Amino acid sequence: MFSRSLASSFLRQAARPAAAASRAPLSAFRAPISPLTPFQIRLLSDTTRTAIDKAIASAPVVLFMKGTPETPQCGFSRAVIQILGIQGVSPEKFAAFNVLEDPELRAGIKEYSDWPTIPQLYVDKQFVGGCDILVSMHQNGDLQKLFEEQKVLVEGEEGEKKE
Amino acid sequence: MASITEASLREAITQRLGAIHVEVTDMSGGCGQAFTSLIVSPQFEDLKSLKRHRLVNTALKDEIAAIHAWTAKCQTPQEWEKEKDTAAPSLDGTVGGHVEGTSQ
Numbered sequence: 001m002f003s004r005s006l007a008s009s010f011l012r013q014a015a016r017p018a019a020a021a022s023r024a025p026l027s028a029f030r031a032p033i034s035p036l037t038p039f040q041i042r043l044l045s046d047t048t049r050t051a052i053d054k055a056i057a058s059a060p061v062v063l064f065m066k067g068t069p070e071t072p073q074c075g076f077s078r079a080v081i082q083i084l085g086i087q088g089v090s091p092e093k094f095a096a097f098n099v100l101e102d103p104e105l106r107a108g109i110k111e112y113s114d115w116p117t118i119p120q121l122y123v124d125k126q127f128v129g130g131c132d133i134l135v136s137m138h139q140n141g142d143l144q145k146l147f148e149e150q151k152v153l154v155e156g157e158e159g160e161k162k163e
Numbered sequence: 164m165a166s167i168t169e170a171s172l173r174e175a176i177t178q179r180l181g182a183i184h185v186e187v188t189d190m191s192g193g194c195g196q197a198f199t200s201l202i203v204s205p206q207f208e209d210l211k212s213l214k215r216h217r218l219v220n221t222a223l224k225d226e227i228a229a230i231h232a233w234t235a236k237c238q239t240p241q242e243w244e245k246e247k248d249t250a251a252p253s254l255d256g257t258v259g260g261h262v263e264g265t266s267q
Contacts, residue, residue: 074232074256074262075256075257075258075262076232076234076255076256076262078256079255079256114217114220115217115220116220116224116227116228116233117227117232117233127213128213129212129213129216130216131234131255131256132216132234132235132236132253132255133212133213133216135253135255136212137212
C-alpha cells in the first residue's frame with residue numbers, strides 16, 4: 001500500500017514537477033483493531049509512534065498538513081506549502097502527510113511533537129515549527145539558511161529571496 | 164470550559180505569561196474557533212522562536228485544544244518597542260483576516 005502510494009506520488013511529481021509529493025496514510029495505522037485499555041488510550045501507542053518515526057525519516061523535509069500539497073484544506077497548511085515552494089524545496093526531498101485522512105496520525109503527531117496545531121514541519125527529523133514559526137523564519141532568512149545547509153533545495157536554482 | 168473569547172484569552176495570557184501587552188483577534192468570523200494574537204512578555208527574553216511558542220502553548224494548553232486555529236506572535240518588550248507602530252497579530256494563513264476551513 002505504501003509502495004503504491006509512492007508510485008502514484010512519483011507519477012504526480014513527473015506530471016507536475018513544481019508540485020510537492022503527497023503520500024497516503026501510514027500503513028502502520030491500518031493495524032488490526034484491538035480493544036484499548038484506558039492506559040493505552042491516554043498514551044501515544046507504540047505503533048503510532050513507530051509509524052510517525054518512519055514518516056519523519058521518509059524524506060529530509062516532512063510536512064504534516066491538512067489536505068494535500070495540491071489541495072490544502074486549511075489556510076495555514078496552504079501558507080506553509082507556498083513557503084516551501086518559494087524556497088525551492090526539491091519535490092524529491094519532500095514528503096507530505098495528510099492528517100485529515102488519519103485520525104490517529106492527527107492526534108498522534110500533536111503528542112509526538114508536543115505541538116498543539118497542524119501544520120508541522122520536520123527537517124532532518126528535527127521539529128522546526130508550525131505556520132507562525134515558518135513564516136517568520138521565511139522572512140528573516142533562517143529558513144533559507146536551514147534548507148541550504150540541509151541541501152534540500154532544487155539544484156541550480158536559488159530560492160527566490162523575499163525582501 | 165467556558166466558551167473562549169478574545170477577552171478570556173487576553174486575561175489568561177496576561178496572567179499566565181506575565182504579558183505587558185496583549186492583542187487577541189477572533190478571525191473565525193464570529194464562531195469563536197480561530198484566534199490570532201500578539202503577546203509581549205519579558206518571559207520571552209533569551210528564548211528562540213520555538214521556545215517562545217512552546218511556552219505559550221503550555222500556558223494555554225486547554226484553550227488551544229478547544230479551538231480550531233491558533234496563531235501567536237511572541238515578542239519581548241524590547242522588540243515590541245521597536246515596531247510598536249506596526250506590530251499587530253499575524254494574519255498569515257487567513258483569507259482577508261478570516262481563517263478557512265473552521266468546520267474541519
